Amino acid sequence: MLRVENAQKDFDGFKAVNGASLSVEKGEIVAVIGPNGAGKTTLFNLITGQLKPNGGTITFLGEDITSMPSHRICKKGIARSFQIANIFHRLSVFRNVQVSVLSQKNRNLNLFLSSDSFFVKETQSILKNAGLADKHQEIAGSLSHGDRRLLEIAIALGNEPRLLILDEPTAGMSPEETATTISLIKRLAETRGLTILFCEHDMDVVFGVSHRIMVMEQGRTLVQGKPDEVKNNLEVQRAYLGTE
Ligand SMILES: Nc1ncnc2c1ncn2[C@@H]1O[C@H](COP(=O)(O)OP(=O)(O)OP(=O)(O)O)[C@@H](O)[C@H]1O
Ligand SMILES: [Mg+2]
Structure with a gap:
């Protein structure tokens, strides 16, 4: 589904991503791990078009999306969340999700008109999927940190x-x-057939849900493999996981 080959990204000569490669098959849950500053967020920004790479290629469903603008990549079917939550704090939980459904359907939401009736079913189904159905009326800014995520x-x-x-x-x-x-991530993969790529520092989460794991160090890929292969890789143990 997704293939990143030898991606490069410089910031004023500093190589934040310097030879990152990654593949994600349809239906897989793939984790990217690596120490702070390894380049994980920058790599995601290259995939979703928030940043343009200086080198390498990114293909999605067989199509070259390297350097494509982010809105086009989004329309092709790649969506993301950010390291810091990105929501409309004053709108309800329901309205936050409805705005996103409307924008996918190329409809603009006029916040001053009642558009409660648009895509209600779609919105409710997503809220249910995300375990937020009972909180749909709450104001997004008042949610707990976990619910905001x-x-x-x-x-x-x-x-x-x-x-x-x-x-x-x-x-x-x-x-x-x-x-x-x-459990949400697992459920989305299983019931919606969604393919998921994520980065995470919590190793229990990483080893608990991932089908495959890619390890980054200083902008480059050390290894990508099944959880056991990664755990037993000596270079990974040296560079990242410690000797435990
Ligand atoms: N816009 C930028 N300009 C300059 N340097 C940047 C920029 N964005 C990231 N960097 C640098 O690139 C390197 C990789 O950053 P990145 O945020 O991708 O790491 P990360 O693996 O996501 O780290 P963390 O686990 O802390 O989130 C870091 O040294 C960071 O300071
Ligand atoms: Mg990051």
Whole structure:
């Protein structure tokens, strides 16, 4: 579904991404791990078109999307959440997701007109999928940190993605919120047939949900493989996981 080959990104000569390669098959959950500053978020920005690479190629469903603008990549079926939650704080949970569904359908939401009736079923179904159905009337800004992150995933689902990219979906979450998010990710992959690429520092999450794992160090790919292969890789143990 997605193939990144030898991606490069310089910031004023500093090589934030320097030879990253990655493949994601349809239906897979793939994690990217690596220390702070390894280039994980930058790599995601290259895939989703927020940043233009200086080198390498990115293909999605067989099409070259390298350097394509982000709105076009989004229309092709890649949606993402950000490391820092990105929501309309003053709108309800329902309206946040509805706005995203409307934009996917090329409709603009006039916030001063009642558009409650647009795409209600679609919006409700996404909220249910994300475990937020009972909170649909709450104001987004008043949600707990964990629910805000779930809302952000729900907003991304409004784009009807084929590939969902999540940047540290459980960052700052309590153990309970983390468990909820893990089961959500698994459920989305299983019931919606969604393909998921995410990065994460919590190794229990990474090894608990991933089919394959890519390890980054200083902008480059050390290895990509099944969880056991990654765990047993000596270079990974040296560079990242420690000797435990
Ligand atoms: N816009 C930018 N301009 C200059 N340097 C940047 C920019 N964005 C990222 N960097 C640098 O590139 C490197 C990789 O950053 P990136 O955010 O991709 O790392 P990361 O793996 O996501 O880290 P973390 O785990 O802390 O989120 C870091 O050294 C960072 O300081
Ligand atoms: Mg990051």
